[in-house]
Amino acid sequence: MKEEVLQSIGSAGVQGIKKAELKKTFGKESDDILEGLAREEKIFIEKKGAAYFVWTRDNYILHLTENDPKFKLILNMLVGVSHSVARLKDHTQNLREEMERISLQDDEGRISDFETVFDKCLREAGTSIGWTPFSKVREKICQAGDLSRERFYLLAGDLVERNRDKYEISTGGQEGIVIRGMVHGFVRSV
Amino acid sequence: MMYAYGLEANPYPSSPTPTEKDARILGGKRHKEAKGAIVQCIKELNGKIQGRDCADNDFRVITVIQDVGSGKTHLALHIKNLKGHYNTECSFVDLSTISPKTMPGIYNAIIKGFDNGFFVELRAKFLSYIGERAEQGDGSAKKALNYTMMNRLTGMTVKEKVADIISGKEVPPVEGLKQFLVQRFSYHEAAFIRSVITNSFEAVQNLEEMIGMVSALSRLSHRFLGKITLLEVDEFDGNRDSIEFVKGVINSHLPACVLLIISTPSGYAEVQGANSSVFDRLEKANYKIDLAGSNSKEELAEIAAEYIRHNDKHGRFTRQMEDELAGKIQVLYEEFPEFRSVRSVINILYHSMEKSSQMGLDKVDEGTIDDAIRQTYPGLRVRGSIMDVPISDFIAIRNNFGAPSSDRDLREAVRNLTSLAEEMGSISRIENQNLPLDILYQDPYGARVGLVVVTGTDGKESLEGLSNMAKSAVVDKLVILTDKRIPSPYNATVVNVDKSKLVDLLYFSSKYNDKKIGQSDNARAEMLAKTLCII
Numbered sequence: 001m002k003e004e005v006l007q008s009i010g011s012a013g014v015q016g017i018k019k020a021e022l023k024k025t026f027g028k029e030s031d032d033i034l035e036g037l038a039r040e041e042k043i044f045i046e047k048k049g050a051a052y053f054v055w056t057r058d059n060y061i062l063h064l065t066e067n068d069p070k071f072k073l074i075l076n077m078l079v080g081v082s083h084s085v086a087r088l089k090d091h092t093q094n095l096r097e098e099m100e101r102i103s104l105q106d107d108e109g110r111i112s113d114f115e116t117v118f119d120k121c122l123r124e125a126g127t128s129i130g131w132t133p134f135s136k137v138r139e140k141i142c143q144a145g146d147l148s149r150e151r152f153y154l155l156a157g158d159l160v161e162r163n164r165d166k167y168e169i170s171t172g173g174q175e176g177i178v179i180r181g182m183v184h185g186f187v188r189s190v
Numbered sequence: 191m192m193y194a195y196g197l198e199a200n201p202y203p204s205s206p207t208p209t210e211k212d213a214r215i216l217g218g219k220r221h222k223e224a225k226g227a228i229v230q231c232i233k234e235l236n237g238k239i240q241g242r243d244c245a246d247n248d249f250r251v252i253t254v255i256q257d258v259g260s261g262k263t264h265l266a267l268h269i270k271n272l273k274g275h276y277n278t279e280c281s282f283v284d285l286s287t288i289s290p291k292t293m294p295g296i297y298n299a300i301i302k303g304f305d306n307g308f309f310v311e312l313r314a315k316f317l318s319y320i321g322e323r324a325e326q327g328d329g330s331a332k333k334a335l336n337y338t339m340m341n342r343l344t345g346m347t348v349k350e351k352v353a354d355i356i357s358g359k360e361v362p363p364v365e366g367l368k369q370f371l372v373q374r375f376s377y378h379e380a381a382f383i384r385s386v387i388t389n390s391f392e393a394v395q396n397l398e399e400m401i402g403m404v405s406a407l408s409r410l411s412h413r414f415l416g417k418i419t420l421l422e423v424d425e426f427d428g429n430r431d432s433i434e435f436v437k438g439v440i441n442s443h444l445p446a447c448v449l450l451i452i453s454t455p456s457g458y459a460e461v462q463g464a465n466s467s468v469f470d471r472l473e474k475a476n477y478k479i480d481l482a483g484s485n486s487k488e489e490l491a492e493i494a495a496e497y498i499r500h501n502d503k504h505g506r507f508t509r510q511m512e513d514e515l516a517g518k519i520q521v522l523y524e525e526f527p528e529f530r531s532v533r534s535v536i537n538i539l540y541h542s543m544e545k546s547s548q549m550g551l552d553k554v555d556e557g558t559i560d561d562a563i564r565q566t567y568p569g570l571r572v573r574g575s576i577m578d579v580p581i582s583d584f585i586a587i588r589n590n591f592g593a594p595s596s597d598r599d600l601r602e603a604v605r606n607l608t609s610l611a612e613e614m615g616s617i618s619r620i621e622n623q624n625l626p627l628d629i630l631y632q633d634p635y636g637a638r639v640g641l642v643v644v645t646g647t648d649g650k651e652s653l654e655g656l657s658n659m660a661k662s663a664v665v666d667k668l669v670i671l672t673d674k675r676i677p678s679p680y681n682a683t684v685v686n687v688d689k690s691k692l693v694d695l696l697y698f699s700s701k702y703n704d705k706k707i708g709q710s711d712n713a714r715a716e717m718l719a720k721t722l723c724i725i
Contacts (some may be wrong), residue, residue: 128473129255131455164427164530168482170257172456179527186257187456189484 001026005033009043009054014062016053019045046067114155115163117141123190134176137187153177156187166190194546194553196506201497206533210282218489218532221261224479227277228252228269231477232276232448236418237630238645244412246448251440252450253472255458256481261493262452265481266422269450273420279308279411280420283333291431294393297400300421302392308411313386314356315414320370321352334370336363355387358639362387378402379410397434397554403441412446419444423453428460435469451475485524490535495712497539511553518559521588525689529568538562556582576718577711579697587693597645600692601628603699604643604671610702610715614725630665633725640665641724644672656682668722668724681697685723694718 005026007018020028034054037043044060045052055063064071118137125136138152147155157177160167166189169177173185193200203212216225231250234443239248254262263284270280281303288295288632323331325348332338337351348683354360356499367387371380382403385391394400408419421439426432439449453461462469483489493510522529522538529535541562542554551558560582563570572584579587590596608629617631620638629641642656656670668682673692698715701707707715719725 129455129456129458129478130480131252131255133459137464164524165486168257168485170455172454186459188455188482190486 001028002033002037005030006037006056008040010056010059012055012059014055014059014066016046016048016055016063017060019052019054022054028029086116114141117144118156118159119189122187126188131170131186132188134185134187135174138175149175160187191547192550192709193543194551194558195498195502196504196552197498197501197543198503200540200543200547201501202536204537206266206537208267210267210271214271215497215500217493218270218484219492220440220484220486220489221265221482221493224254224265224481224484225268227266227477227479228450229272229356232418232420234277235446235448236277239412239418239446240416244409246443246445248446249443250448250477251472251475252448252477253458253475254452254479254481255455256449256484257531258300258454259298259533260481260484261532262481263424264452264532265472265479266424266425266452269420270422273305276418277416277419278418279304279415281420282422282424283426284424285429285432286425289433291429293395293397293400293431293435294560296431296435297403297513298391300404303422309386309389311416312411313389316387316410317352317355317362319414323370324348324351328370330366331368331448333366334362336360336366364388364417376406378406382406382410385687397438400435401444404439405442405444407618408447409445417446419447420450421447422450422452424463425457426451426453427457428464430464433461433465433468437465437471440468440471469583477574485531489521490523490530490532490652491519493532494519494535497536515554517589518554518556518585521585522559523540525584525588526570528570537566541566556585561586572690572693574688575694576691576721577694577697577714579693583697583700584661584693587696591689591692599641599696599699600645600673600687601643603695604628604641604722604724606699606702607695607715607719607722608641610712611725614712614716616716616719627665633667637666639667639669641669641671644670644676646676671722680716683723685721687722691718691721695722 005022008022008025020035022034026033034043034045034104039047042057044055044057046055046060047053055178065075077138086125121137122132124141125132134153138149138156141147142149142152153176160169168190169179169184169186170186171182171184171186173183176183176185176187178184192198195536201215203209205212205464208336209433210362216222231252235248235250247618253267266282270282272278273280282299282305283296283299283300285296288299290518317335320334324335324337335348335351335355337346337348353358355362364384367384368380371383374380375383378399383406394403404421411417411419421444423432423436426436436449436451458469458472461472479503494515495507498512498515500508519529519535522535529538538559539554539562542558545558545561546552546554549558560580563581570581572579573583575584575667590599590612605628608617608619608631612619612631617633619629619631620632625640626642627640628643631639631641644656656668670676670682670684671687672684673687675686676684695718698711698718701711716725
């Protein structure tokens with residue numbers, strides 16, 4: 001019977017249904033059922049004029065939205081805040097995307113900067129046969145900028161790997177890029 | 191037994207370092223240019239000393255400095271093989287095979303580095319010279335040949351006597367030879383001629399003696415054979431004795447001689463550190479052979495093709511076959527640092543040729559390369575591969591990168607992977623109601639996940655569309671699989687599909703389509719799906 005009572009209340013929609021009508025349909029037992037449903041917050045009961053009306057939860061909210069000015073006001077305020085939060089969220093997201101874009105450009109910029117400096121140092125440290133010890137280039141670059149030895153070889157390894165047609169490396173030396181377990185301590189620009 | 195491309199023999203050498211026989215073939219633009227430069231130097235010196243006695247300034251130094259396995263030794267041996275064409279006699283000395291590097295050891299290596307035919311020819315010339323002197327009435331020459339009164343009375347001519355000595359029927363008297371030579375030649379020249387005639391080279395005692403002997407060799411070679419001496423010194427490095435030897439050779443200006451020094455950048459740097467004087471001399475070499483780009487993929491492909499062309503008697507190796515082979519070499523080169531030198535590529539091709547012959551194939555394919563790699567590089571795997579892609583499939587898939595169908599294939603692969611994930615109960619697909627998504631599904635936690643593949647051909651507009659959709663409540667989570675670097679829109683996870691993931695996806699897809707997914711593949715595919723944030 002509980003389900004039937006709930007269905008009747010739901011089918012009444014935003015207008016709600018009189019408690020008396022329910023009593024007429026379902027008998028005296030409906031009082032206990034309504035009390036239980038109200039405790040579970042599945043229904044809401046309110047006095048309107050001389051009669052008690054009953055709504056389901058969603059319909060009660062819609063009823064209040066349409067008829068209760070105080071509720072309407074509070075709701076509008078909440079929606080405004082929610083919109084502001086959404087707008088803020090949107091704005092934050094746009095900023096984040098923009099920052100990511102800049103960061104990508106920045107990364108590319110840094111790599112491009114390294115390549116420029118690397119090429120310059122390679123030219124300056126070049127020998128008659130074209131081969132230069134990595135250590136010489138590393139010393140120049142690390143001295144000029146705030147770059148650790150590990151970071152230098154990380155960037156240099158990446159640069160050489162990405163531009164295999166541009167650079168050649170050769171085994172030997174005390175330090176350099178490690179490939180296949182072998183130190184490649186010499187580099188040249190082809 | 192037939193080999194791929196209709197060849198009767200395996201065109202590739204199998205030895206880890208080149209032999210003279212292997213070096214008859216020289217491929218690759220850079221290597222051929224280097225050969226051209228060396229030949230140019232020889233020709234120039236030849237032209238200069240033709241028709242006159244050679245002098246101290248008729249000496250040239252050439253350096254070849256390049257990484258190991260780049261074909262330096264092969265080039266040097268190839269030049270040695272050319273001696274007949276350019277009027278040279280060449281000795282190839284590998285310093286790494288001499289230990290300890292004493293002067294007698296190095297001198298011995300120089301002598302052995304010449305072809306035996308050179309000494310046979312030189313011996314005949316020396317003896318003929320003595321014979322001519324004897325015919326002109328030179329008594330000491332007659333004594334040198336042991337041409338006696340009895341010989342004359344029995345009717346034997348000097349020429350016949352000389353012929354007998356040349357053929358080994360008679361042995362010239364050492365003392366008589368000494369006395370003749372000492373009158374007409376310098377000390378070292380006389381000693382050298384005597385060594386050649388008696389076919390017995392005595393050990394030298396010191397650098398001075400060795401330089402004197404080698405100088406005599408080159409001078410006499412020019413005088414009697416009209417030839418230039420080419421000394422090729424391989425594996426030159428910072429070893430003290432090697433440096434002393436090279437310094438001595440350069441300082442002594444061996445007449446009618448070209449000294450070819452072969453080293454690595456590392457060896458060259460060692461020389462610089464060990465002896466600035468020698469380094470300075472090498473810096474002033476007449477020719478510095480630049481093998482830049484000798485290990486480039488184009489060069490490797492050209493060299494590989496040259497071996498086949500050289501052995502292709504019936505012209506079966508077409509341009510298309512050459513391009514296909516070059517494509518495979520290119521993939522090996524780009525994906526495996528192991529295959530970025532002439533030596534390693536030739537090694538793989540040798541084994542691939544053997545495999546193709548055993549299997550009766552008409553060309554080297556991905557499968558034979560795979561087998562060859564398994565045999566020669568048993569530990570080699572495709573880097574970062576989750577699906578354990580065999581190298582043969584890897585090469586085949588990589589060769590198709592950039593093809594017009596690749597975007598479609600990628601989308602299909604992602605669809606197949608989600609289908610498998612659904613079959614395994616990891617996700618549940620939802621009807622995609624005309625949303626701009628490739629796949630829409632519910633993940634194990636009930637969240638609605640939209641999956642989009644963004645490829646290089648998708649424009650900025652589609653990215654904006656995705657960003658807007660992610661902000662709406664259409665999906666709880668948006669996963670973007672892309673091969674581009676893009677900023678991640680709100681509520682979206684951007685997964686970069688790099689080359690190895692792409693190969694994994696395409697390999698999986700191919701197996702899935704062929705219904706060849708096994709038990710072990712399921713676990714790998716699950717891992718792949720996790721890596722791609724699908725599950």
